[in-house]
Amino acid sequence: MNDSSPTNLTLGLTADQVLTTTRAVRRRLDLTRPVPRELIQEAVAIATQAPTGRNQQQWDFVFVDDPATKVEMANLWRAGLAHGSPDEHHGLPLPTRGSFASAEWGRIRGSLGHLIEHLHEVPVLMIPVVRVATRAELGTVHGQAHNWGSVLPATWSFMLAARERGLGTCWTIGHLAYEREMADLLGLPFDTTVQVALIPVAYTIGIDFKPAPRVDAKNFVHWNGW
Incomplete structure (x- = not known):
């Protein structure tokens, strides 16, 4: 693909390939190639089909491609990492389920370090938000399940659709x-919107992503009880 490619050009991956090769991309984000807004809109159209509580689609995606605003967003993000944990892990806890070889975990920390240095250069930054009547809605398990269960599937669907579009x-x-x-x-009404994440969006450097090492799926399955 190149900058003149039509926005509806996709990689032609199968559903299983999209699901198993959509990776957390940090080092391989192309910081030099603009992302057309039309391509973002295509992925959002896919995201609207995700399941959502009471079919209300009470979520929104805020996309930012203004360079000055991205700098300020990246500064807040870096400050948040330092606020959470100023150590060399950049706020990442060591894995508690399964095991990572030290080289693998070092690679993850290294890729996060790369993102820390370059987040403001990523072509588009996305913040998913869920709309609430009041933030008190999130004070119960039911309220959390309803709200997170609406915005998270839509956000993941966007990320999958983005993968298919390179x-x-x-x-x-x-x-x-x-x-x-x-x-x-960003001018968000704080009392009636809750931010979920900050997601960099960029073309990838290469498209040859593979399934990641994971704990055997059998370890996650329980039948008829815990």
Whole structure:
């Protein structure tokens, strides 16, 4: 693909390939190639088909491609990482289920370090939000399940659709320690919207992503009880 490619050009992956090769892309985000808004809109159209509580689609995606705003967003995100954990892990806890070889975990930390340095250069930054009557809705398990169960499937569907269109994404939450400041920056009504993540969106450098190492699926299955 090149910059003149039609926006409806896709990679032709199967559903299983999209589901198993949509990776958290950090190092391989193309910082030099603009992402057409039309391509973003195509992926959003796919996301609207995700299941959502009471079929209300009470979520919104805020996309930012303005360079000055991205700089401020990236600064809040970095401050959030430092607020959470200033150590060399950049706020990432060590894995508690399964095991990573030290080289594998070092690679993840290294790729996060790359994103820390370059987040403001990513062509598009996306913040998914869920709309609530009041933030008190999230004070119960039912309220959380209803709201997260609406915005998260839509966001993941967007990320899958982005993959099929040659775009890379990565779920990050570092800025949420400064959610109010981010709301002020973007003009979000803080009392009636809740931010979920900050997701970089860019063309990927190469498209040859593969399934990642995972714990055997049998370890996640329970029949008729725990």
